[in-house]
Amino acid sequence: MAEFSELVKNFDKIRDYMRDFFVYGFKARGDFTQKSLRTYDNERRRIESYLNKYIKWDTSNKGKRVFISLDSSKIACNPLYAAWKSKSFTSNDIMLHFYILDTLKENEALDIEALTDKICDKSGVCFDSQMVRIKSKEYVNEGIITTSKQGKSLYYSLSKDYLSTITENYENLLFLLKYYQEVSPFGVIGSSLLDNVNEKNDIFSFKHHFIVHTLEDNILNDILLAMKNNRKISFINQSTRLDIISTILGVPLKIFVSSKSGRRYVCIYNEFRKRFINLRLDYIKSIKLLDTYKNIDLLRENLNKNLSKCWGVSFGGNSRVEQISVKLYIEEDKEEYVINRLNREGRGGKICRLEKNIFLYTKELFDTNEIMSWVKSFTGRIISVEGTNKVIIDKFYNDMKKMQQLYYGGE
Amino acid sequence: MKIMELFSEIYSCYYNVVAKIMNSSINNSLSKNEITEIINDNAFCESAFYILPKLLDGQWNLLKNDNAKYRSRLKNNSILPLTNLQKAWMKALLYDKRIQLFLEYEQISALTEYFKDIEPLYNATDFYYFDTYSDGDYYKYENYINYFRQILIALQKKSPILITFDTNKKLRIKGHYIPCKIEYSNKDDKFRVIVARVRYGKIISTVKINIARIINIEPSTESFTDQLSLDSYYDFNKCKEPVILEISKERNAVERCMLHFASYEKRTEYDEKTDKYLSYIYYDTQDETELLIRILSFGPVVRVIGPENFLNQIKDRVSKQTFLLI
Numbered sequence: 001m002a003e004f005s006e007l008v009k010n011f012d013k014i015r016d017y018m019r020d021f022f023v024y025g026f027k028a029r030g031d032f033t034q035k036s037l038r039t040y041d042n043e044r045r046r047i048e049s050y051l052n053k054y055i056k057w058d059t060s061n062k063g064k065r066v067f068i069s070l071d072s073s074k075i076a077c078n079p080l081y082a083a084w085k086s087k088s089f090t091s092n093d094i095m096l097h098f099y100i101l102d103t104l105k106e107n108e109a110l111d112i113e114a115l116t117d118k119i120c121d122k123s124g125v126c127f128d129s130q131m132v133r134i135k136s137k138e139y140v141n142e143g144i145i146t147t148s149k150q151g152k153s154l155y156y157s158l159s160k161d162y163l164s165t166i167t168e169n170y171e172n173l174l175f176l177l178k179y180y181q182e183v184s185p186f187g188v189i190g191s192s193l194l195d196n197v198n199e200k201n202d203i204f205s206f207k208h209h210f211i212v213h214t215l216e217d218n219i220l221n222d223i224l225l226a227m228k229n230n231r232k233i234s235f236i237n238q239s240t241r242l243d244i245i246s247t248i249l250g251v252p253l254k255i256f257v258s259s260k261s262g263r264r265y266v267c268i269y270n271e272f273r274k275r276f277i278n279l280r281l282d283y284i285k286s287i288k289l290l291d292t293y294k295n296i297d298l299l300r301e302n303l304n305k306n307l308s309k310c311w312g313v314s315f316g317g318n319s320r321v322e323q324i325s326v327k328l329y330i331e332e333d334k335e336e337y338v339i340n341r342l343n344r345e346g347r348g349g350k351i352c353r354l355e356k357n358i359f360l361y362t363k364e365l366f367d368t369n370e371i372m373s374w375v376k377s378f379t380g381r382i383i384s385v386e387g388t389n390k391v392i393i394d395k396f397y398n399d400m401k402k403m404q405q406l407y408y409g410g411e
Numbered sequence: 412m413k414i415m416e417l418f419s420e421i422y423s424c425y426y427n428v429v430a431k432i433m434n435s436s437i438n439n440s441l442s443k444n445e446i447t448e449i450i451n452d453n454a455f456c457e458s459a460f461y462i463l464p465k466l467l468d469g470q471w472n473l474l475k476n477d478n479a480k481y482r483s484r485l486k487n488n489s490i491l492p493l494t495n496l497q498k499a500w501m502k503a504l505l506y507d508k509r510i511q512l513f514l515e516y517e518q519i520s521a522l523t524e525y526f527k528d529i530e531p532l533y534n535a536t537d538f539y540y541f542d543t544y545s546d547g548d549y550y551k552y553e554n555y556i557n558y559f560r561q562i563l564i565a566l567q568k569k570s571p572i573l574i575t576f577d578t579n580k581k582l583r584i585k586g587h588y589i590p591c592k593i594e595y596s597n598k599d600d601k602f603r604v605i606v607a608r609v610r611y612g613k614i615i616s617t618v619k620i621n622i623a624r625i626i627n628i629e630p631s632t633e634s635f636t637d638q639l640s641l642d643s644y645y646d647f648n649k650c651k652e653p654v655i656l657e658i659s660k661e662r663n664a665v666e667r668c669m670l671h672f673a674s675y676e677k678r679t680e681y682d683e684k685t686d687k688y689l690s691y692i693y694y695d696t697q698d699e700t701e702l703l704i705r706i707l708s709f710g711p712v713v714r715v716i717g718p719e720n721f722l723n724q725i726k727d728r729v730s731k732q733t734f735l736l737i
Contacts (some may be wrong), residue, residue, distance in 0.1 A: 046574055
């Protein structure tokens with residue numbers, strides 16, 4: 001039996017378990033049916049080790065439930081970044097890492113034979129020069145090492161780009177990293193920069209902060225690369241909700257982000273259906289970059305024209321643009337904050353004062369269904385809802401009846 | 412076209428903690444206990460169990476024995492130069508609308524020049540934040556930038572400043588405050604500063620101020636030398652009892668709820684009798700109305716079970732709604 005290790009070779013292995021423990025938290029051991037129970041035990045043990053402070057557990061009829069519970073407004077750094085910092089390596093990897101950096105720090109430039117000799121002297125371990133060459137080449141690709149040619153030989157030098165030397169005001173840079181490591185896409189990179197200089201965020205806290213989405217950053221990285229190079233992509237889409245696995249092909253154009261839930265979607269143009277579609281990044285399993293799409297500027301232009309009619313991520317069905325109007329009762333002398341809410345949350349919808357305390361919100365959009373959660377957040381103030389999508393409007397009135405039954409009973 | 416790898420051992424927790432051990436043992440030998448302590452403070456919970464034998468028994472051959480202690484075989488401090496991935500990420504930040512809060516114009520230009528051969532990892536236009544509120548802070552406003560920087564410095568020095576600001580009820584307040592944390596909300600696109608009010612050298616209250624509502628910041632005549640902690644602030648504002656939600660399986664409500672409330676401290680369990688889920692959500696009482704609105708947005712697929720005062724607020728809204736639709 002292989003020895004258990006805290007570290008993993010493949011990121012996807014840890015991604016799904018960590019997500020389930022954090023987002024759902026109600027699953028017991030027996031509910032994890034995708035892989036063997038031994039796999040579950042190993043992943044659980046790893047996650048317990050990474051996130052010890054935040055791990056909670058209790059028992060249900062189905063057995064022990066392990067879950068991650070935290071108030072994200074109190075954390076200084078996303079604890080799920082631990083998953084990104086858990087890559088496994090060999091003994092040679094770690095030895096060469098430290099010896100190459102140390103040797104090149106003392107020597108301006110060395111060819112591979114001289115570098116190997118000095119490492120062997122320093123470490124007392126006899127490394128093969130081919131092994132040192134492979135690792136050095138890897139570090140050239142990472143940008144840690146630079147190369148120069150002297151005659152026929154290739155010389156290796158350590159990069160001189162350090163966080164503390166690239167700008168005069170180092171302190172400002174640290175402030176910046178402490179903020180962006182949580183807020184920016186790929187924040188884990190900022191966290192690794194702070195790790196390198198022994199700094200931690202002691203300045204910022206983050207409200208409405210959705211930490212789980214870091215787990216999709218590999219997928220995001222691939223998509224952005226395709227977008228940068230105007231490439232089409234194909235990927236496996238696995239919806240846990242519908243339990244469907246499908247292969248999807250399209251031209252990636254934009255990443256849609258919800259700041260209310262943290263969910264991220266890739267907006268692709270599907271050539272077969274001749275339409276834009278958004279797909280959740282957390283459902284995407286692997287991405288293949290395909291050939292270049294030629295008329296991408298036209299697609300981007302079309303997408304941008306359509307954005308004002310997207311309430312969220314839906315481009316609607318086959319029907320044309322839909323309309324909705326919501327009449328609200330707001331005591332304007334006392335409840336200015338509700339009018340402010342309409343303005344700041346209404347995503348470009350028109351707000352009209354019909355008479356004292358009566359306001360009308362109207363909007364054209366692709367999918368009325370998407371706006372209804374927001375409309376329902378005004379429960380207690382809604383005089384009427386009208387619109388072109390009768391099915392959704394009827395569903396709203398039905399929901400309000402159900403709410404009455406839910407809290408007051410009766411028919 | 413090159414894929415830059417995010418998941419790499421060079422950013423790993425093990426490399427990082429070993430670097431710390433190496434740097435601490437160049438000039439001074441470390442005992443096994445001291446090494447264990449560094450691992451426990453900087454790595455995962457079980458890491459010492461895996462790292463220690465490899466480091467001390469020579470498999471990694473980075474330390475040498477020194478009178479029953481351990482000394483680094485390296486001669487220099489181990490600090491990783493910036494990788495291409497890190498540079499590409501930093502280059503992307505230079506185009507962020509909030510960057511001027513942190514860097515002077517000259518500094519942004521100098522860094523842009525420094526990274527001139529690096530492609531940014533992403534562009535701001537690659538992303539579309541479709542539900543961010545439209546009344547976010549205006550980051551180009553000169554006073555805003557000045558106040559933000561003064562707060563940053565005061566926070567770092569833990570020194571009081573005299574702040575004049577308007578409240579949301581349009582009252583103007585002036586007082587001596589020590590900034591404790593700067594809070595950012597992605598949804599609101601706003602910065603707020605959590606401050607402790609000081610009078611005669613003592614903390615008298617803790618409040619949150621919208622940076623956009625600050626009218627002026629001046630040097631303070633107050634001083635404060637004790638330890639500052641926000642624990643009591645958080646404890647004071649934390650709800651006494653969690654809101655209990657009963658979530659039905661209809662309309663994908665369970666997943667939607669779990670993601671929607673993922674930023675809250677919570678516990679969720681399945682109730683076999685009702686075939687529904689119960690979620691216990693802990694929240695900041697200052698944000699009670701926001702939570703209430705968010706729960707209402709789910710409609711009848713989520714029912715509030717308690718506590719009573721929260722339930723009564725929901726019932727009140729439902730009752731008003733029924734009246735309006737009659």
